[in-house]
Amino acid sequence: MNKLFTTPNLVSxxxxxxxxxxxxxxxxxxxxxxxxxxxxxxxxxxxDFFDGHLARRNESADELGRYVDGACDVIFNxxxxxxxxxxxxxxxxxxxxxxxxEIIVPYAGAFSKQIGxxxxxxxxxxxxxxxxxAAQFVMLxxxxxxxxxxxxxxxxxxxAILGAAVLASVAFLxxxxxxxxxxxxxxx
Numbered sequence: 001m002n003k004l005f006t007t008p009n010l011v012s013x014x015x016x017x018x019x020x021x022x023x024x025x026x027x028x029x030x031x032x033x034x035x036x037x038x039x040x041x042x043x044x045x046x047x048d049f050f051d052g053h054l055a056r057r058n059e060s061a062d063e064l065g066r067y068v069d070g071a072c073d074v075i076f077n078x079x080x081x082x083x084x085x086x087x088x089x090x091x092x093x094x095x096x097x098x099x100x101x102e103i104i105v106p107y108a109g110a111f112s113k114q115i116g117x118x119x120x121x122x123x124x125x126x127x128x129x130x131x132x133x134a135a136q137f138v139m140l141x142x143x144x145x146x147x148x149x150x151x152x153x154x155x156x157x158x159x160a161i162l163g164a165a166v167l168a169s170v171a172f173l174x175x176x177x178x179x180x181x182x183x184x185x186x187x188x
Contacts, residue, residue, distance in 0.1 A: 019079020
């Protein structure tokens with residue numbers, strides 16, 4: 001059997017498809033589209049925890065699965081945050097901070113692995129893994145309970161929530177880039 005098509009990887013791949021779907025729903029600009037987007041984000045959050053648990057339980061956790069899970073997380077998160085950008089909740093500079101973090105850190109991880117010191121799960125990884133889905137969920141709940149989707153991004157709470165997501169991304173980036181720098185400049 002192909003190692004890509006394990007149940008945990010299929011769960012991850014399904015999550016990747018949900019990010020662009022949330023983007024399209026946000027652009028639809030209706031109450032029911034926002035409600036469906038909230039349901040989909042909730043399913044994606046649950047699937048992110050479920051796929052890893054399933055892989056460990058089935059003893060199918062491997063390098064490919066970790067890569068698939070991470071890549072699918074990136075696709076999902078960028079789809080949702082791109083939707084937030086498109087409807088005016090997220091300034092372009094904030095989206096770019098999230099985007100470049102999602103691109104640079106995997107390359108830094110590949111480089112670190114190449115020099116024989118692969119990344120381990122760090123505090124900044126855990127922080128981002130909690131803040132990003134929480135921000136996505138709370139922003140959609142706010143949009144559903146306020147006068148419209150644009151209202152959520154215009155509140156101080158909305159700005160603070162999305163600011164926390166950006167800061168979590170920046171902390172993740174700085175933490176990992178500094179780690180690679182320290183690993184490559186240490187005297188042998």
